[in-house]
Structures are given as C-alpha cells and as structure tokens.
Amino acid sequence: MxxxxxxxxxxxxxxxxxxxxxxxxxxxxxxxxxxxxxxxxxxxxxxxxxxxxxxxxxxxxxxxxxxxxxxxxxxxxxxxxxxxxxxxxxxxxxxxxxxxxxxxxxxxxxxxxxxxxxxxxxxxxxxxxxxxxxxxxxxxxxxxxxxxxxxxxxxxxxxxxxxxxxxxxxxxxxxxxxxHDLKKKLFDETVMALVTAIEIKDSYTVGHARRVMLYSEWIATALQLPAVQLEQIKIAALLHDVGKLGISDEILNKPGKLTEEEYEQIKKHPEKSKRILENISDFNEIVTLAYMHHEHYDGCGYPQGLEKDDVPIGAHVIQVADAYDAMTSERSYRKALTHKQAIEILQDQRGRQFHPDVVTAAIAIFEVMINFDTKIQKS
Ligand SMILES: [Fe+2]
Ligand SMILES: [Fe+2]
Structure with a gap:
C-alpha cells in the first residue's frame, strides 16, 4: 500500500x-x-x-x-x-x-x-x-x-x-x-398539565389516565407494535378523556346513575378530545386514537360507529385498557369488579366490543403484570 x-x-x-x-x-x-x-x-x-x-x-x-x-x-x-x-x-x-x-x-x-x-x-x-x-x-x-x-x-x-x-x-x-430535550420536557409537562386538569375536573378518575397509559403500554408491547406507534398510543392513552374538560361538572361528578340525556352529553367527550388535541401540531395520529377510543370492534360504539380495522389498532388497545381500568375502579354507584371478573367480561366481549387480538394480548400480559405488580392490583 x-x-x-x-x-x-x-x-x-x-x-x-x-x-x-x-x-x-x-x-x-x-x-x-x-x-x-x-x-x-x-x-x-x-x-x-x-x-x-x-x-x-x-x-x-x-x-x-x-x-x-x-x-x-x-x-x-x-x-x-x-x-x-x-x-x-x-x-x-x-x-x-x-x-x-x-x-x-x-x-x-x-x-x-x-x-x-x-x-x-x-x-x-x-x-x-x-x-x-x-x-x-x-x-x-x-x-x-x-x-x-x-x-x-x-x-x-x-x-x-x-x-x-x-x-x-x-x-x-x-x-x-x-x-430537543427542553422541547420534550415542555411537551411532557404540557401533557401532564392537561391530565391534571381532567383529574381536577373529574374527581372519580384520579389516576385513571396514568393507569390507562400503563395498561395500553403493556398491551401494545405484547402485540409487538413498533416503537413509534407505542409512543403515540401512550400519549393518546394519557389524553383520551381530555374532552371531559368540556362536559359540565354536575354530570361528570354526579353521584348516582346518569339519565339518558346526561349520558348523551358524556358521549360527546371524544369529539371534544379531538377538538382540543387537534390544536397541537404533529398530533394527527394521537388525535385519531383519542377520538376513537369508544368505537367498538362490532361497530356498536361511538362517535361514528366504526368497526374492525376502520379503527386503528391503537384505539382498540386504549379501549381495552380504558374498560379494564373503569371496571376495576370503584364508582359511587357500584363497587369495583375484581381482576378475575374484569377478565371474564373482556373474554365475553372478545370480538364484540373489543378487538379479539387485543383481548388475547391483554389477558396474557395482565396475568403476568397484575400478579407481578401488586400495587396496581386493586382487588
Ligand atoms: Fe372516554
Ligand atoms: Fe377513560
């Protein structure tokens, strides 16, 4: 050379x-x-x-x-x-x-x-x-x-x-x-400020958004979704109910069961989540996931009654995580279901309210994680 x-x-x-x-x-x-x-x-x-x-x-x-x-x-x-x-x-x-x-x-x-x-x-x-x-x-x-x-x-x-x-x-x-780190910190703090705002507004759901994020992360990981999608799901899970800021306090914090009319008001929160979140640039995917977190696999959900793969997998994930946390949390008008009872309902609604693959992944990962992390187990 x-x-x-x-x-x-x-x-x-x-x-x-x-x-x-x-x-x-x-x-x-x-x-x-x-x-x-x-x-x-x-x-x-x-x-x-x-x-x-x-x-x-x-x-x-x-x-x-x-x-x-x-x-x-x-x-x-x-x-x-x-x-x-x-x-x-x-x-x-x-x-x-x-x-x-x-x-x-x-x-x-x-x-x-x-x-x-x-x-x-x-x-x-x-x-x-x-x-x-x-x-x-x-x-x-x-x-x-x-x-x-x-x-x-x-x-x-x-x-x-x-x-x-x-x-x-x-x-x-x-x-x-x-x-970039400063921007990320500001972004994380803004997201948490919004989460805190929902928790102040809706006293029944303190900790709900954070638990839904955690469960969604578990399920998305079990489904082996790509890292970028996982991040979007986590943020959307934290903010899925942000639209509740636009629902009246009387309805949100009503101690008893809701009337049909009040329930119709509550059902407007995904639309309101969409309106709040679409102000944030580069949030398109996250807006969609938050907007669709009450759509059911069989098309019987709201706001649009979309079904199956018309709803992104991330929204199906948040839906299962959201439902599991709602079922295992106490409400003024009912006691919390046990982990076992909630799993039975997920099984029962597999392929109906919930995406079958998401339920399979959720049950598998919940069995491991809920037993492992007793602090999260509520019953
Ligand atoms: Fe919701
Ligand atoms: Fe929720």
Missing part, C-alpha cells in the same frame, strides 16, 4: 470514528452524552492519555466527566468564568479552534492555592501537554474539552485539526440535543 492510500485509509477510519461517536446518543442524558463523547475522543486522538470535559454552571467551570483522572479529586477544580485562564473568544462554530499548550510549570499567581494543590495531586502541575478546545451552546461558550499527554512530545497537526472539528461537532450536536 502506498502512502496516499494509507492516508486515505486512516482518514476513512477517523471519519467513521467521528460519526460513530454521535450514533445512538439522542436517547442519552446530557451527562451520559458528554461521557460518551469524551471516551470517543481517545479513539480519535490516540496520543491523549487523560482528559476531561468542563461545563459552566453558575459562573464556574467545573469538570463534568473525565477519563484517566480520579474524578473525586478532579471535582475539586473550578475556574471562575472571569479568571478563566484560557480566554476563549468565540460565538460561532466556525470560530472554534483547538489550542495546544506545553505546561512546564503552572503559574501559581494564576490559580487559587486550592486549585494548585489539586493540580499537584492530579499530576497536572508541571511537565505535560494539553490539547483543548472550547464548546459552544447556541453561540455561547459553555465549556471545554481537554486532553493531556505526559511525554515531552506535541500532538500531531492532524490531532489538533481533529479536535477542532470534533469540538465543532460536539457543540452543534449538544445544542440540538439540549434544545
């Missing part, structure tokens, strides 16, 4: 390592993401012996993860944003550079005595080379990645370039990730 194909091979290797560093990191917490990123840095820059990532918090840079260092000891280090010895000035990804510094001996005047003592214990007081680069979050400096080697030889030019590019990639990905 000649030199140029060797270089090509090495470059391909580095690019694949760089890409792999970010694979499957979307599900990780911020901290776990930074740990993975730091570990991958050692594959990209094999000269590095030890390293750490610092993140700014409340005006101080503190190590958040490390490789090769005693983390307990390293955690004693902190640098104020103002006395940060590095003095980065960058706001754009393209401005991120890597810096190499041979430290023959730390300048005692630049650091607190505590930090100097910690440097000595860590072995980073003198005679080492550090290669570091800033990390940005949305045009703001938030930290740095630093890699140390303890032999008297500089990092190669290629490694300096790789760290520069790597720090740009980390900054870009970290920004997207943190923004």
């Amino acid at each position: 000649n030199n140029s194909s060797n270089d090509d091979f090495e470059l391909r290797d580095k690019i694949s390592l760089l890409v792999n560093a970010f694979v499957d990191t979307h599900t990780l917490s911020k901290e776990a993401f930074l740990v993975k990123i730091l570990n991958s840095a050692f594959e990209l820059i094999p000269e590095a012996e030890k390293g750490s990532i610092y993140i700014e918090s409340n005006g101080y840079y503190r190590p958040i993860c490390a490789k090769g260092y005693n983390m307990e000891l390293l955690s004693k280090l902190y640098f104020s944003k103002d006395d940060l010895f590095i003095g980065f000035e960058c706001k754009e990804l393209s401005e991120i550079q890597s810096y190499q510094n041979y430290i023959s001996r730390r300048n005692d005047c630049q650091f607190t005595p505590d930090n100097i003592e910690t440097f000595k214990q860590l072995g980073t007081y003198e005679h080492f080379t550090t290669l570091y680069a800033p990390l940005l979050y949305d045009h703001t400096l938030i930290g740095l990645i630093s890699l140390e080697r303890f032999i008297d030889e500089p990092y190669s030019v290629a490694s300096q370039e790789i760290l520069r590019f790597y720090a740009q990639s980390i900054s870009s990905y970290y920004t997207l990730k943190v923004k």
